[in-house]
Amino acid sequence: MDATRRSGLLLALLVGLCGLGEVSTQLLLPSLAAIEHGLAAAPGSSLVALSVFVGAFGVGQLFFGPLSDRIGRKPVLLAGVATYVLASLWMAFAHSMPEFIAGRALQGLGACAALVVARAIVRDVWREKAGPIMAITVIGMLCTIMLSPVIGGLIAAKAGSWRAVVVATVIIGIVALLACTLLYRESNQAKDPLAGRLATLAGNYRELLKGAEVRAFSFAIAGTYGAMFCVIAGSSRVFVGQLGLSPTQYGLVFGGIVSGLITGAILSNRLIMKLGPARLVGIGTALVATGALITLAVLLAAGPSVPGLLLPQVLLTLGAGMVLPGSVAGAVIPNPTRAGLAAGFIGFAQMAGATLSGLLLSALQNDSALPMIGLNVTFAVAAFGLFRLARAHQARAVALATD
Template sequence: MSPLRAVLILSLLLGIQPVTTDLYLPALPAIATAFTVSVGETQTTLSALLLAFGASQLIWGAVSDRFGRRPVLLVGLGGYVLAAVACALAPSMPVLILARILQGIALGASVMCARAIVRDLYEPVAGARTLSQALSGLGVLACLSAPLGALIVEGFGWRAALGTTAVFGAATWWAVWRGFDESLTERDPLALAPRRLLSTWRGILAHPVFWRFSLLGAASFAGLFVLLAASSFIFMQVLGLSRPAYGLLLLLNSLAYITGTLLCRRLLRRRSVETTVAIAGGVSLTGGLGLAALGELGVTSVAGLMVPICLYAVAHGLNQPCSQSGAVAPFPRSAGVASALSGFVMMLAAFAAGGWLATQMDGSVLPLTRGMAVCSMLVATAAWLRLPATRAPTGPLRGVPADHSPSTTEESP
């Protein structure tokens, strides 16, 4: 594949996640009204999807190392389309939650494979730069998703918004079918063998580089999840914004995220990954603590709240390319499993944030401001904390067969 085609395919595979989550955010209040359920129950449609999304990657990763990325993508995206149609036709809240869980399971194949493809094709630093380009594409899709979702809900109802995700899934399936060349050059015939799989998991989970970058990405995404899960109720019901105005706020947030991915690319040309991550930690902490201060002071100005929220989004755009590529960098021959474990950690953090948030919604802005502040402190801790070892070992990874060991220089982020 040409570099341009690779970036476009990666943008679609990664961008399906914000399409799945952001497009229907303006519909959450309408769903709550339609099924006569509480805010917390409605948010379950998001947190359950993300938990299923994270857990499914543990299986998809090993399957993709065994059979390749392309067949996993085609099966996963096909299942995604069917689940999205079920969401749009759901007759009750329990059915909608179940359909969203199935949609999350299928979504895991797309995003997990995208991170593994980056490791298949690029060395770590080049991978971070390429991933920042693809995540800029994700940001563009996120920019369009919330305003488009608001317009669709306003004109056609919440079912149409969920149905639109099926259309995007079908378009992505077609793009993979027509434009994606298999990136995995050496399939592992033993990848699904229980003993080998457990051994590979142990080796990856024992590696400090994996934990450093996985926790960084998880903390940053948890803060974004708090914003996604709480913002529609807080900005529309508490602060009185219309759906189109709320969609524009999410558009602004996505533009801030794109700015972060562009800055990441520029920084990586001149600075190390460590320096880039350290800068991102400072920006994230500034945004989170600033937001917390406004909340505790009782500030409810939409413009005032959006300034620190956008700062956090810029930091998220800086963090994600480095964290997602850094977590899989030491594992070139087990990139699928490493990507899956990293994605699972990220979604577990988001699910925990969602569970906490469901108990805190009190009709004020405090759940949003406090939740994002705590996540920003965790981001800064992961960004600035130096672990005992951050380079790949010179010998085989503990628990990973010798023929799956990385080199000591190329595989270190």
């Protein structure tokens, strides 16, 4: 197999691995109410399952990233995807919501290993030119996310059961495991025997965060993904429960929102080498905050509607499509010998924002769209403000150092 084809197959695999966690969530969104009914659980309890997944997905990256720096990418990758398959099987045969949530947490750990290792592999293989490749992985991942709610709704409608949707994640995981085994050769050629040790892990992260840029990118991605996640978690209840859309119609609307992410990621691919990650993320967070504020203004002025919720959120996701690859590239590229560590922390920050957003939405949830949009604005404005504060602090530190 020639080098170009190998590179293309590897990139396709990395796109799939980066999207594994997202697809696992998006496929389930149209069936959340059915899961609650089928497991005789309280309304809104499925949001806890979403939040637990995201929490496990985030925390696991703090350990799996450095571990891949130490023992190699492939062992961590294969173990993570195998865990994902077993957890998905557990969820498919769950008989209660606590059992489903436990399986979902384990599924999150498996998916997070796939993501953090995939991001580190991009840095291993493409080195200083990894920025545009990061954007390509986001573009491909987002295309699958846009289609997943539609596919999940169709599977649930045709099969008549939410369990069939979970079985689909089992099949996806098995395909990913086979692809990792056959297509990927170890890319970490400079393993660090001290990386990933619990005794030194906190110190390694402390050293990483001495760089003000890493902190700035962490704030940006945490706030942006928190703003997105409250809409991901709450939109089904608003669009289906309040506005009366069918699961398939909801999937189409959700796909429209995600289309902004794809456009933003395409712009990132073209602009990141010219503008640099910091300027790209600065533009992206401005768009994120603007989109969230317009959504709130329309909601307060005219009440909930499909266009009023859809169109401003497309502006928000356009900015998010710049923030996500820009933040990952900005944190990982300057750390070639600690790519797993940096990818792990930026992924943790991303999921920490989503977890906090999901838990707050679960606590504040009512029969209106206001809690979802209020949190959307709060996290979006935080991403905008904290990113700029961290960048200003960095500029002051550089000015003092040069005086």
